[in-house]
Amino acid sequence: EAGESLEMACRALRYDWWRSLLKENVGSVIAVGHHREDNIETFFLNLFRGSSLTGLKGMLPRNELVVRPLLECKKSEILAYLRDHHLKYVTDSTNADNYYKRNRIRNRLMPLISDEFPGAIDSVAQTIGHLADNYGLYRDFCRKLHDRYVDADGVIDLSAILENESYPRMVLFEILSDYGFNMSQVENIISGFDGTNGETTFAGKTYHGRSSSYFLDRGKLVPLDDLNDGQNEVTVDLNCHPFETRRMTVAEFTVLKNARMLRPEAMYADSGIMLEAPEFIMRGWRTGDRMRPFGLKGSKLLSDLFSNAKLSLNEKKGVKVILRNSDIIWIPRVRCSALFPVTDKTEEVIEITYKPLRK
Incomplete structure (x- = not known):
């Protein structure tokens, strides 16, 4: 079930059990x-x-x-x-x-x-x-590099690493390896830069390690969790993970809707949502945020929508919102906006799926 060999799966179970004993103060270390x-x-x-x-x-x-x-x-x-x-x-x-x-x-x-x-x-x-x-000597030096390129919020200045370091691949690997990133993933991140001026061709792309995820935004790797405070925001590409965009006919949408097979992790909208090259932004929700929710009249405070959805305090902290230019169009798994609805005038439907890495 874990996708591992029996030997590795049993090893993980053993260590998990031993760590649970430490939490119960049975011992102080695992020898x-x-x-x-x-x-x-x-x-x-x-x-x-x-x-x-x-x-x-x-x-x-x-x-x-x-x-x-x-x-x-x-x-x-x-x-x-x-x-x-x-x-x-x-x-x-x-x-x-x-x-x-x-x-x-x-x-x-x-x-x-x-x-x-x-x-x-x-x-x-x-x-x-x-x-x-x-x-040991190497790690001491890597800690100094970490302090140089990672700020207090965990944002990694990738452009500065590429510009200043002779071995940027190894520097980035040492910073990200603690979060479960391997060398091939690091090389994939660096491949998004042209190598001459630090500009990225993959703005908004998300990269996942075993224990942390990052958005690539304007030359910096922003921790996905860092979006939860609502102050940080990133431009996202809805065709890149953790998003996936698919076009379908109105007839296909109607069949799924009637069969109650619309995906809860997806938003369904009129294809006009993609016209005029809009900018899509992802961030945490902010006090005072409002949205025109589909199926309701007028605009509503997001906090009221959360209460109606019976979200716990912890669930509210993890909520992210998607904006089209300056308008909130979607709260994944909570509510879609009334903007760009599928109507009898719709010619094509866009299905936007959000699949974040779940820890």
């Missing part, structure tokens, strides 16, 4: 049994994937609430300790299954390296230690 050979296996896995320094440094002795007190110990030392103290232990039955890449490294590659190059495994462990130190 795991990774040892030196585990770290070497991780190094090779990341090396074969084409990893950067972040992956080649191996595992850290401490990563937030996860600690690895045995990381410097050899597997043979741990087994000797257990034997000398007559302690029982369990070997995971899947460790012998060479279907998994890590197991092939453990069971085939590392014994071969030891046979062909005596002492090489110790040298690899030493290299990982050096890389971990390099990574």
